[in-house]
Amino acid sequence: MRNFGFATVALILFAANAQAVTVDFDGLVGFSGDSLDTDGFTFFGSPSGSFPNSLAVGVGVFGPSEVLVWVSQTTLSVSSTSGLDFALNSFDLGFGNTNIIDPTDESMEIIGFLSGGGTVSMKVLFPLAIQGSIIPVVFDNQWAGLSRVDIVFNDVGAFGGGLDNVDLTPVPLPAGIVLFLSALAGCLGLRIFRKPVSNSGF
Numbered sequence: 001m002r003n004f005g006f007a008t009v010a011l012i013l014f015a016a017n018a019q020a021v022t023v024d025f026d027g028l029v030g031f032s033g034d035s036l037d038t039d040g041f042t043f044f045g046s047p048s049g050s051f052p053n054s055l056a057v058g059v060g061v062f063g064p065s066e067v068l069v070w071v072s073q074t075t076l077s078v079s080s081t082s083g084l085d086f087a088l089n090s091f092d093l094g095f096g097n098t099n100i101i102d103p104t105d106e107s108m109e110i111i112g113f114l115s116g117g118g119t120v121s122m123k124v125l126f127p128l129a130i131q132g133s134i135i136p137v138v139f140d141n142q143w144a145g146l147s148r149v150d151i152v153f154n155d156v157g158a159f160g161g162g163l164d165n166v167d168l169t170p171v172p173l174p175a176g177i178v179l180f181l182s183a184l185a186g187c188l189g190l191r192i193f194r195k196p197v198s199n200s201g202f
Contacts, residue, residue, distance in 0.1 A: 023166040032058035067164040085171040087144035094134035094162030095126040
């Protein structure tokens, strides 16, 4: 019960004071798996081809930076670890292509799932000249109130993608819910710290 009370207080503080977070993956080089939790957000890879889940996403070095990388035929999903809605402000995105026989301009699709229903989307073009590079991508205010963002390859022959400096803002809970959680935490605090009543009659 005490742990639950502390967790409730932590959620109140987080929900009422949500600020922009930049996920840069620093210090995570060597990670590989299907899901990475860091800085309050989850980055999950869903392979659709022959790649094993254990290699869906990883963290490697690209130039001077440590970046999240994921293999082609994998959709990369981003969501808040706490389950709160969030806004996507910007990130740096890279595209790798190994199709040297017939190199062409390529693209990646970014799809935002709104918590109230519906989606927003953006196509990011990677002309041949910048394939293998990381470019900044900036989002407008339509990319708020999101429950999840998917990044999808439009070319199954691509080598993989890279992601860095992901700037997100968790959406605070409505004031009414924060007040309710505050009252709940107060009740839990009274119950935890209330002294037992003696029944001895003295």
